[in-house]
Amino acid sequence: MYSKIISCGILGIDGYIVEIETDISNGLPGFDIVGLGDTAVREARERVRSAVKNSGYEFPLKKITVNMAPANIKKEGSSFDLAIAMGILASSGYISQSAVQKSMFAGELSLDGEIRPVKGILPMAVCAHQNGIRYLFLPEENAREAAVVKELHVIPVRDLRETAAIINGEIEIRYFEDAGGEKGPVYYDTVDFADVKGQENAKRALEVAASGGHNCLMLGSPGCGKTMLARRIPTILPSMTFEEALEVTKIHSIAGILPPGVSLVNTRPFRCPHHSISDTGLVGGGSVPKPGEISLAHYGVLFLDELPEFSKKALEALRQPLEDGVITISRVNASLTYPARTTLICAANPCRCGYFLDEPGKCTCTPRQIQQYLAKLSGPLLDRLDLHVEVTPVKYTELESDKAVESSLEIRKRVERTRKIQLERYRGLSIYSNSQLQPAMFSKFCRLDKKCRSILKDVFERLGMSARAHSRILKVARTIADMDMSEEIRPVHLTEAIQYRSLDRRVWNL
């Protein structure tokens, strides 16, 4: 007998409908799954066989063929177990085929018929809703995640027996009720810019970075507070819209890093991979493609601590996604696109011993060693970092002082205001923040008056500024003007922007 059950596969960060067709016919007993499944899918045979048997059903001693359509896309993972089992039950007549037409099934089976949680439930739920499916049967643990899609009836199930009973109407359906109040993982509920004493210059620079979405490099001696500052950046980024949160949650769901019980990631992610990470780990990929750290930091912050320690290959791989905001991974069967719109914050020591920026005499490096160390930083990646922030250690007296320090909330309000100005200005264009301005747009959005032009000329001639700084300065000056709610860029904005280009200046060539 033939039956058709609907399940869902994942491609990139989106789900697609997979029809599980099951045919049981006379012939030599056997169980085949076709339709480009990976090892996990092939192994589903054994799990399904045992689960069906141990749930009290008779596993048909006939020739069983399962086809997963569309058959030309590679299917991965264990989430098809439940659907395959349901197909066999339907084909054997244990459940009615008509009852499951508008339902989708996802879940992994254990040998005794229990249903285990799977990755990527949110994109499946979204896909189900988009394809007019009304019921989603899924593992209990995943229910809250799927409940984000309000229009869908989410039915959490514990085991195979219960699932069949619900379909046959033997027990009442328990829809999942979102208890509400379950917030996403709060990466930074305990940190606040109010904790950072002193460091006014660095804080201001990070506010500029947050306001314009600029990538930023922090340089400073070990223990001067680079990491402390970086961890607080998400707290001043504008809060996410529902669409943004949905997209981030999808990515986290696929990567399987969504904490249990969390429905929606509604705080901006902060990712800080260790410097031993591979290029694949950073941008995504692998034989079973997974989103990399840059995608996990989508709409949030990717923090690379000890930048020069990262492998050259990994850093090179970052360049294209940083520019495009997406990363495309091509495989024989498909090419996947993961979103990767992130603010990159890097931290590095200024020299090998780390103390070059502190008071003179503390650094033990020779000028040549410093140059060699900085040469590691230079190159194309440095071209994508708009701000260079020099961070110097705070004096003890400042740690002690009880002078009022601005909280993240206050700063965030300003950042949100500045972002809004940008969104309105760039409406209709394909960009959303000053950091994405293209050189062609400078004449329209970054016009400089005569005074500004003469300052800029002076700076390039007298301070030995390198030419690549030019467009960076304009973008950052635009952001500073926006923070000041000024339509035109004034000298005071421009000069501040120039001060954030330390590495392009002669200051460092002692």
Place this chain on the structure above:
Amino acid sequence: MELECGENVMTSNLKYWIWLGSLVNTTPARKYRLLQYFRDPALVWEASEAELEASGLCTKKLISSLKDKNTRNETERAFESLIRCDAEIITFNDRAYPELLRHIADPPLVLYCRGKLEPEEKRVAVVGSRRATWYGLDMAKRLARELAEHGVTVVSGMARGIDSQAHKGALEAGGRTIAVLGCGIDKAYPPENRELMEKIMQNGAVISEYLPGTEPVRYNFPARNRIISGISLGVTIVEAGEKSGSLITADYALEQGREVFAVPGNINSHNSTGTNRLIRDGAKVVTCVGDILDELKVSHDSKNTYSVNKKSALMKLGKEEKTIAQRLLNGPVHLDVISRDCGISVQMASSILLMLELSGFVEQLPGKYYRLVE
């Protein structure tokens, strides 16, 4: 006692000078006494073991190295390559040999020189720690510049930190400066000073007692310090910590009867422990270049007008600019501190500082420190 020799004899004799001068198994003082005993390095070369023994100056080990064929062959080779090198070779008996140096206890027998040594010039050494503070670097440069302005030649060791600043200061004033190296004069050490070395050769001299090609090995440097003080009338130590090499120079200066000057520093700063101790022990305090010039009997009308001059220059600035510039009067200050102390937002301060930088009033140092330009 001078050996008056013809030009040809000199050249052929040179080989023996270089041989004796570059002998490594003994001290400069011992070599000097050998020279005094035998009168001429050629005679040392030819002396039999018995004669060497009879001098009473030689241990067995020294005799064997004096007689060593390999060293002698090496000298021949070094001599040939030396002739091709543009180094001037000044022996102890030459007229060009600095007169002051001749009278120390352990003068080098040979000096290799690139550039020109003036016999009549007044020389003062300006030395100090390699790892110096902004204060030390500034003072070294200023003192050297002002010495050069008064026609004094500045001697130093071309090391990082104070030494380099001293050379730079003298060159800035268009004066003469002499670098005494601890390696061969064909080597720029530290390497980043290559350009500086070129300039010193054009406006003074780079000298060394070591054969060209000698690597900068650690134990050469204390020995070269005796030459720094030896060719100078006085030694100025600008900044020296507890165990700075420049204190060795000060010791040599005392031994050789030279003036010792020291620039006072903050008593809490470990970079100034050495100089402050020198002052306690009787070194002359330097608060302005006049303190050195007085001892040299050079006429001058200089007073320490540094802070007065700076203050008057600042009167022309706008209100906020002036507030910031005044905060910088006592040395480099961090941007955050400027902003806090002057009550100006950090972004505004940063902007003003750039304008002050463009107009040449302040300069930015690594780590967002700012200071006034002299």
